[in-house]
Amino acid sequence: MAAGGCRSARRPPLCFLFVLLLAAPGAQAAGYQTCPPVKPDMLNVHLLAHTHDDVGWLKTVEQYFYGFRNDMQHAGVQYILDSVLSALAAEPSRRFVYVEMAFFSRWWRQQTNATQETVRDLVRQGRLEFANGGWVMNDEAATHYGAIVDQMTLGLRFLEDTFGSDGRPRVAWHIDPFGHSREQASLFAQMGFDGFFFGRLDYQDKQVRKGKLEMEQLWRGSSSLKPPTADLFTGVLPNGYNPPKNLCWDVLCADAPVVEDPQSPEYNADKLVQYFLKLAKTQGQYYRTKHTVMTMGSDFQYEKANLWFENLDKLIRLVNEQQQVNGSRVHVLYSTPACYLWELNKANLTWSVKEDDFFPYADGPHMFWTGYFSSRPALKRYERLSYNFLQVGGRGARELEALAGPAAAAGPYGAGSSAPLQEAMAVLQHHDAVSGTARQHVADDYARQLAAGWGPCEVLMSNALSRLSGFKEVFSFCRSLNVSVCPLSQSASRFQVIIYNPLGRTVDHMVRLPVSEGALAVNDPDGKTVPSAMVVLPGFYHQEEHSELLFAARVPALGFSIYSVARVSSQRPKARTKAVRPQISQGQVLVIKNEYIRATFNPDTGLLMKIENIDQKLWLPVDQGFFWYNASKGNKESKQASGAYIFRPSQKRPMPVSRWARTRVVKTALVQEVHQNFSAWCSQVIRLYLRQRHLELEWTVGPIPHGDGWGKEVISRFDTRLNTKGRFYTDSNGREILERRRDYRPTWKLNQTEPVAGNYYPVNSRIYITDGVTQLTVLTDRSQGGSSLQDGSLELMVHRRLLEDDSRGVGEPLLELGSGQVVRGRHLVLLDRVGRAAAGHRLLAEEVVLAPQIVLSSGHGTTYHPEAIPQTQYSGLRRELPPSVHLLTLARWGPETVLLRLEHQFAKGEDSCRNLSAPVTLDLQNLFSAFTIIHLQETTLAANQPRASASRLKWTPDTGPIAHPAPPVLDPASVTLQPMEIRTFLAQVQWQRDS
Structure with a gap:
């Protein structure tokens, strides 16, 4: 049930009937019965008193909360x-x-019981x-969908636990x-x-929408999920999120306060009332109902709330008095977003229905907010690694915790908790955190x-x-394997992995691990020796030459394998790993290959x-290299400079870091690598592992030089001969794929003023180009900006270092120091026939985001307890999930409860080769080996x-009425997932005890 009003059991049943009679056709009144009359x-002008409190930006989270550094x-x-x-009281x-x-939540924990009860009353009313x-108002470009779901779950659970359904947004x-x-x-x-x-949309888009009366419409959030599952009524606020001009108190x-004393020389009530009435009528012309909304607040406002409320009280009274004085047809009231939405319903x-998205955003000519797609790439990677650890090691802290049960929270290593990392990860989703748009000291605090x-x-x-x-x-x-x-x-002569x-x-x-030189043997969980190799590599950023051990590990579903590594004498040649040093190959025709892929390099450059896909008998000329754009400082067209938010190159064509690379080659039975050195600050390793179906490009960029006085924005570019007809494709927060078209917007005619920045889009996990037969896909290990600026070409921005501020409030240039200067990352490249491409990039993207977690131990441990049966291999599942099904969440929710999310990770009609886009039915009974679902x-x-x-308000699209099916009957033995469907469960479980 919903907040306040008719929720109380002490109210007569007639109250419920009255509310239902007021409900819109097909809608439930729950949650809206406390709304004011209109x-x-x-x-009706709905005034929304609100504050926008950034969870870090110019100050750290702590500084904002406590009021430090004003x-x-x-x-x-x-x-x-x-x-x-x-x-309010x-x-x-x-x-x-x-x-x-x-x-x-932090403020709440500091309040007395009496204050908390007062707040509960206000919420109930x-x-x-x-x-x-949510824990934060998350960014939408640089965020992965799994992290969005987690941070929203954290915040909404706090509200549910604290206020029940009264506090549910x-x-x-x-x-x-x-x-x-x-x-x-x-x-x-x-x-x-x-x-x-929302408040921000492209300035051209907004003008068109105002003219077409489409400031409010239905947004169809999925091309796979059956409407209205992913349909969401969406409205553009008329003034961003700020108050109208002259009405900020x-x-x-x-702005001048409301003075209604006619004897005062500062009297302005009549003028303000007439101004407000004109403003309301003008604004109302762009909206379709007899309701419009005004946001009365902004960043960190209402620290002295009485200033706002006293003036709003007067404004409301004075404007409404005009109804009797001169027959005004404007009614103004205190309202909330939910109450405004209720009246629209x-x-x-x-x-009207929208099916694309709102990227890229520009707030004026030459002002495209596409730089933040790539800003602070080191922090973006750390956030993604932390998501991995929270879900992997955190499923060691969440998933393993769920598998191990209560023993994980308090064991031989003390009290463990995933809560601090959950909250830190939630904070990182804030739109000035993972976006890279906070000041340097705040970015450092996010990393802390x-x-x-x-x-x-x-x-x-542990x-x-x-x-x-x-x-x-x-x-x-090992937190520094990168x-x-x-x-x-x-250092150890023997250890376990x-x-x-x-x-x-x-x-x-x-598995790749740094080791000291010497002969090593690797044994699998059964004690059998497995093939391994050792490669001697050059140093990285002031680091000396070092050796890395490689071996291939097989790890069961939702489980672990333990491999042992030990130094051996030269008398055991079968167990030795041969140390291989890179060999200079300048001027030689160079090829690296395995069973599936062959990559050829230009002998001159x-x-x-x-790239050739041997398995699919497919090949494609692909030229790859690094380039940089000169960051604009402003010019005669516009003073706009490139900065943390804005991407604005000073020229259309980027300059190559180098037109050739010094190359070295490494070839072993497990891996073949080409080491490319482009400059003192740009290098790359292109590698193929045994049985790998993709090419791996590990790039290292930085510190980007700026002694010439120019900021630089560095890209990796792939040029092919594919006839792509101006089209390319990017993911949306790591899930569904959207088509992009160069110099084009689906819902309005674009006046393109920045041919580079205006064609950049967020790439959270992958970008690809295709001619309808052949597809080249590049997967990323963090969020980046990307585009296809010419047919057959694809580029991703890997790093940027700028000397100017872009005048969007941060007040300092994006000139990273310390660890953020040098960035190492990976691009994974797939070449496929179109019918087989989805299976490749979907499953590979899953492995990139949730790569296995590696933990080392000395191997000298004792048994957990006398009855424990030691095991070197373990699976938390009794049977593997189908490849189209992803275990999105497995986490402890309560003493005997786990949170379980399963998703179909293929889109409708996406895979025509292996039928991976078909619905999948699962039997969840006895699926997990660690516990039984009760x-x-x-x-x-x-x-x-x-x-x-659960019920949602019903909306009618202009495409025709939509059926609203009842939720499916839940049968744990037969749970069906449709393409792109996520299903969430709370499972009461009984953990398996030691024998």
Whole structure:
């Protein structure tokens, strides 16, 4: 049931009948009965008193909450909430909207029981409304869908636990993110939201929408899910998220207060009233109902809430008095996003349908917000690694915790917890965090929060691994493998390698560990020696030459394998790994190949020039190299410079870092590599592992030089002869694929002013080009900006270092120092025939995001307890999941409950070769080996509502009425997943005990 009003059992049943009679056709009134009355025959202006509290930007999260460093920015969130609470208590008609649970939950924990009860009353009355309800208001370009779901679940669970259904948000609220993804709309719809409001959209798009009266419409968030599953009513707020001009009454504003004393020389009431009436009528012309909305608040406002509310009280009274004075047809009221949405729904109109997204976003000519797709690439990678660890090691802290049961939280290594990393990861989804648009000291603090969260997760994972393997070991987590540093493997004469696989299917994984030189033998979980190799590599960024051990590991579904490594004498030649050093190959025709792929390099330049898919009898000339754009400082067309948000190159064509590369080659039985050195600050290793169906390009860029006075934006570009007809394809938050067209927008005629930046799109996991027969796909290991600026060409921005601020508020150039100067990353390249491409990039993307987690131990441990049966290989599943099914979430939810999310990871009609786009039916009974499911309840995506009782407002698209099917009857033995469907369950379980 819903907040306040008729929820109370003490109210007579007639109250429920009255509310239902008011409901829009086909809609439930739950959650809306506390809304204020409106006047149906007038223009109703809904005033939304709100604050927008960035979870880090110019100041750190702590500085914002407590009000530190007001010399940087005057902001103190704790005082905002204190002040708003007092102001709401003073006048019962007032309402307020709050969004960010990262701040609210902290404030809540500091309040007395009496204050908490006062807040509960306000929530019950609908006077304090939570919109969105996520831990943060997440970015929509640089975020992975799994991390979005996690941060929303964290915030919504807090609200459900604290306020019950009274506090459940009905409206999604993304007023500040810099562009909006289609997948975000799909996720919000599946979480049960009735509507979605945002503030930023392209300035050209907005003008067209105002003229066509399409500022509000239905957004179809999926091309696979059957409507209305992913349909979401979406509205563009008229003034971003700020107050109308001259109507800001915050301590941070300078507008004149309302003076209604005619004797005062500052009297302005008549003027303000007439101004407001004109403003309301003008604004109402662009919306289709007798309702319009005004956002009365902005960044960190309402620290002295009485300033706002006293003036709004006067404005409301004075404007409404005009109805009697001169017959005004304007009615103004305190409202909330949910109450405004409720009135739109009751209008019972048909609405136009949008099927694309809102990228890229520009707020003026030459002002495309496409730079943040790539800003701070080191932080973007750290966020993705932390997501991996939270889901993998965190499924060691979440998944392994779920498999090991209560033993994971408190075991031989102390008390472990995934909560600190969950909260840190949720903070990183904020639209000024993973986006890379915060100040340097704030970015450093985001990294600090992630690092602090890893420690308790490592303890949790150690406890879980000990419980499941039967061994008490000293576990070592190598956090610096990306720079080939791992103290245990580089110093110990023998050690164990535990590889944990979070996927629901067996994976083959090539393990690479830095070691000291010498002969090594690797044994598998059965004690058998497996092939291995040792490669001697050049140093990395002031690092000396080092050796890496390679061996192929097979890891069961949702489980681990333990391999042992030991030094051996030269008398055991079969067990020795031969150390191979790179050999200079300049001027030679160079080919690397395995069973499936052959890559050929230009003998004159050392650059990649051809890729062949041997298995599919397919080949394609592919030239790959690194280029850089000069970052604009502004010119005669516009003063706009490139910065943390804005991408604006000073020329259309980028300059090559180098037209040739010094090359070295490494060839072993397990891997073949070409090492390319382009300059002192740009290098790459192109490699093929044994039985690998893709080419791996590991690039290292930085520190980007700027002594010439120019900022630089570095790209990796792939040029082919494919006739792509101006089209290319990018993912949406790592899930569905969207077609992009150069210099084109699906819903309006674009006046293109920036032919490079205006064609950049967010690439969260993959981008591809195709001619309808052949497809070249590049997968990324973090979010980046990408495009196809010429037919057959594809580019991704890997790093950027800038000398100018772009005047969007951050106030400093994107000139990273410290560890952010040098970035190492990977691009995985697939060449396929179109019918087989989806299977390749879908399954590979799953493996990239949830790569196996590697943990080391000395191998000298003791048994977990006397009855434990030690095991060197383990699977948490009794049977593997089908390849089209992904285990998105497995986490402990309560003492005897786990949260389980299963998703179909193929789109409708996407795979024509292996039929992986077909619906899949699973038997969840006895699926897991670690526990037995006693009872299963299906919920909405964020797990805060039972699916059977959840309902959403019904909207009618202009394409015709839509059937609203009842939720399927839940049978644990027969759970069906449709293409792109995610199903979420709370499972009551019984853990298997030791024998």
